[in-house]
Amino acid sequence: MRLTILLIIIGLIGYIINSGPLGRTNIIKLFISIEIMLLGVTLLIILSGYNNDDILGLIIGIIVLIITGIESAIGLTILVNYYKIKGSLPTNI
Structure with a gap:
């Protein structure tokens, strides 16, 4: 439980620092x-399902992991294609 909250907080702090007036995006x-935030939420869902002997929580956790993997693959594909076209990645927006 503490690990999931820690992961969510770390992801949220990283998101806040890297967006908005506190720094360049x-x-x-x-x-x-x-x-990291999605991993924390998924871990919380899986642990809750395991503690309550609820198979639905475990299934939802696995589905969220699959969707997160797909989202990462699509995002990285977009970045790789952008790099192929432009020759460099804009790390700062």
Whole structure:
């Protein structure tokens, strides 16, 4: 439980630092922060399902992990194609 809250807080802090007036926006760091938050939420769902002997929580956790993996693959594909076209990645927006 503490690990999941820690992961969510770390991801949220990373997202806040990398967006808005506190710093320049870095696309890669934003993706990583969002992935860390999703990992924390997924771990919380899986642990809750395991503690309550609820198979539905485990199934939802696995589905969220699959969707997160697909989202990461699509984001990285977009970045790779952008790099192929432009020759460099804009890390700061």
